[in-house]
Amino acid sequence: MFASSFPTRTPPQPDHLVRPASASHSNLYLKPLSRFEVMLATEYYALVRYLGVRCFDFLVDMVIVPATTGQMGILPGHVPTIAELKPGLLSVHEGNDVKKYFVSSGFAFVHANSFADIIAVEAVPIEQIDPALVQKGLAEFTQKLSSASTDSEKAEAQIGVDVHSALNSALSG
Structure with missing residues (x-):
């Protein structure tokens, strides 16, 4: 070529x-x-x-x-x-x-x-991460995900769930 x-x-x-x-x-x-x-x-x-x-x-x-x-x-x-x-x-x-x-x-x-x-x-x-706040945030974003009505709300809630799940995993492992 x-x-x-x-x-x-x-x-x-x-x-x-x-x-x-x-x-x-x-x-x-x-x-x-x-x-x-x-x-x-x-x-x-x-x-x-x-x-x-x-x-x-x-x-x-x-x-x-x-x-x-x-x-x-x-x-x-x-x-x-x-x-x-x-x-x-x-x-x-x-x-x-x-x-x-x-x-x-x-x-x-x-x-x-x-x-x-x-x-x-x-x-x-x-x-420096508070496990109680991580659990609270995970519950909050899980609830937001289940009640989200628009794609934007679902995406934001899913990001919150993913980050708090990763935080929870990091604290436990």
Whole structure:
């Protein structure tokens, strides 16, 4: 197709489109990695970081994210990946310490250099969530869903049920 459209030109090759990697990156895969760096940002924390304050930035052993395709564990040297996050529990493992956050949605970007960016709309430490309020919200949105008459009301109520169900699941597991 390219040759018939441009008979006097050579098609571009991928190596012409990408900058060569630095020498420091070439040794990255020769040594085993035991930890990797992860940055967790929310709309608020990204703004704070932009103003000069660090957001969540960890050197960790593993992160487990609630991807739309299922739970995804990210370890050092993970293949580069982009994953959409669904409401659920995000676990950050640092040695024997595990920090747990509830994320409402977002994306996880895993880079080849053992660095991961996790961008969440909201990320709340799990210990700050009140189980009684979650149960109350779940009951409220379930009732709204059953009494909704328009598609818009049903969609809003279903989102509330989904988020509160994910919160409930994160608290119990």
